[in-house]
Amino acid sequence: MTVHELSLEKTPAPPRRDGARSGEPQGARPRKGRSKAAMFLILPTMILLGIVVLYPVVSAMVMSLFKDPTIDPATGKFVDQGFAGLSNYTHWLFQRCTDTTGASVSCPGGTLGSLFWQSMWVTVFFTVVTVAIEVALGLWFATIMNRAFRGRALLRTSILVAWAIPTAVTAKLWYFVFAYDGIANKLLGTEILWTGDTWPARFAVVIADAWKTTPFVALLILAGLQMVPAEVYEAARMDGANAWQRFRSITLPLIKPAILVAVLFRVLDVLRIYDLPAILTGGGGGDGTATTTLSILVIDQMRQGFNSASALSTITFLFIFAVAYVLVKVMGVNVIDTQEQQRKA
Numbered sequence: 001m002t003v004h005e006l007s008l009e010k011t012p013a014p015p016r017r018d019g020a021r022s023g024e025p026q027g028a029r030p031r032k033g034r035s036k037a038a039m040f041l042i043l044p045t046m047i048l049l050g051i052v053v054l055y056p057v058v059s060a061m062v063m064s065l066f067k068d069p070t071i072d073p074a075t076g077k078f079v080d081q082g083f084a085g086l087s088n089y090t091h092w093l094f095q096r097c098t099d100t101t102g103a104s105v106s107c108p109g110g111t112l113g114s115l116f117w118q119s120m121w122v123t124v125f126f127t128v129v130t131v132a133i134e135v136a137l138g139l140w141f142a143t144i145m146n147r148a149f150r151g152r153a154l155l156r157t158s159i160l161v162a163w164a165i166p167t168a169v170t171a172k173l174w175y176f177v178f179a180y181d182g183i184a185n186k187l188l189g190t191e192i193l194w195t196g197d198t199w200p201a202r203f204a205v206v207i208a209d210a211w212k213t214t215p216f217v218a219l220l221i222l223a224g225l226q227m228v229p230a231e232v233y234e235a236a237r238m239d240g241a242n243a244w245q246r247f248r249s250i251t252l253p254l255i256k257p258a259i260l261v262a263v264l265f266r267v268l269d270v271l272r273i274y275d276l277p278a279i280l281t282g283g284g285g286g287d288g289t290a291t292t293t294l295s296i297l298v299i300d301q302m303r304q305g306f307n308s309a310s311a312l313s314t315i316t317f318l319f320i321f322a323v324a325y326v327l328v329k330v331m332g333v334n335v336i337d338t339q340e341q342q343r344k345a
Contacts, residue, residue, distance in 0.1 A: 057317065060310040064088050068305030088311035092116045112301050115289055116312070120319075123293045126205060126277075127270040133210045134266060135259065138217030143251075145218065146225040156222075163215035171279035174208040178280075201285025205277045209270070217262045224258025225251070264327050271320045274299065294319075 065088070067081035090096050095114050097107040107113035145156050162170075177183045178194030185192060194204045228251065236246045274295035277283055283292040283300075292300075294316045301309040 057314075060317075061314050063307050064311035064314050066307050068307045084307070088308050089315065091308060092312050092315060112297060112304065115292060115297055118289060119292050119294050119297045122202070122291060123271060123273070123295075125202065126209070126273060126293065127267055129206050130209045130213075130270055131263060131266045133206070134214045134217045135263060137210065137214045138221050138262065139259070141214065141218035142221035142225055145222050159215045159218060161215075162212055163219075165212065167212065167275045168279055170208060170212045171276045174204065174211070175280050178204045195281045195285060198285055198287065198290040201281045201290050205280060205291055208280060209273070209276055212276075213266065213269075217266060220262040220265075221255060221258050224255035228254045264324070267327065268320060268324060271323060272316070 065084060065086075067084040067087070069080050071077070091107075091113055093116070095107045095116060096104050097111065097113045099105050141159060145152065145159070165173075175195065178200075179185075180191070180193060182194075184190075184194060192200050194200045232250055232254075233246055236250055241249070272295050273293055277291040277293060278296055278299075281291045283289065283296040285291050294312070298309055298313050298316065301312055
């Protein structure tokens with residue numbers, strides 16, 4: 001070993017400019033500091049969300065494990081019935097009720113306990129049909145609003161008016177439209193009981209909801225359309241692609257994130273729909289329960305017992321959470337991942 005090599009071996013390493021110790025990866029301390037600062041800034045929001053969201057969910061789950069209080073004939077006061085276990089959940093999922101002797105029997109027809117699966121089906125029906133109609137019409141409206149023509153600003157404003165109207169006002173407006181002697185029967189020359197028969201009442205809710213929220217879907221898709229570069233369409237025209245080929249190969253793939261976000265928002269919104277069918281049909285139609293959704297069933301049960309209603313609301317919450325998980329993880333409703341895949345492609 002030479003003297004020069006020996007001196008280099010004994011020379012201490014120069015201090016790091018980033019303040020980290022020798023042997024630590026460069027940027028380790030600043031990254032740790034940023035993480036601590038980020039956690040400190042996010043902590044108030046997490047606490048607020050815990051109070052506003054987590055506490056009601058946990059409280060409802062705890063309440064669902066107890067029986068509904070009953071009135072003591074001797075005192076006329078409510079008396080707690082104690083721990084119920086999972087009986088409130090089996091009451092809804094398996095439609096089991098308790099008779100006068102305390103035995104478990106099938107819930108009689110017309111009782112709230114017998115309406116769970118019908119309400120589930122009605123909710124899913126509204127979700128599938130309305131979201132499909134709104135996405136199709138929203139894509140059409142967004143394509144029109146994305147074109148350059150005189151009066152485009154006026155058209156965009158007029159389309160968004162329906163979305164700006166409160167839902168209660170929309171429901172009451174369509175209630176008069178679908179009245180027996182209302183505009184719908186006058187224009188069609190029919191005598192349909194739109195809010196009285198089973199399927200007319202359901203389609204009345206679908207039409208009213210599509211009329212109100214299609215502008216919202218169109219607005220989201222329009223934002224995606226405006227992000228598509230015009231040069232891409234020019235290149236496709238030079239290559240001889242017609243309008244349908246440009247729409248199928250360019251427009252749809254590039255606005256896929258916007259469509260997926262619109263589908264996710266609308267699915268989660270319709271799964272908890274309450275005010276529109278409650279005001280338009282009263283949850284009735286036909287047998288009186290044709291438009292009863294899960295949210296309407298929860299409100300009706302609250303008038304009879306909060307603990308059983310908590311179990312139903314917990315089931316509804318878990319169902320909506322499962323649907324959201326499937327949309328995000330399985331069907332690819334992930335805007336970031338979708339955009340990354342498009343950049344790589």
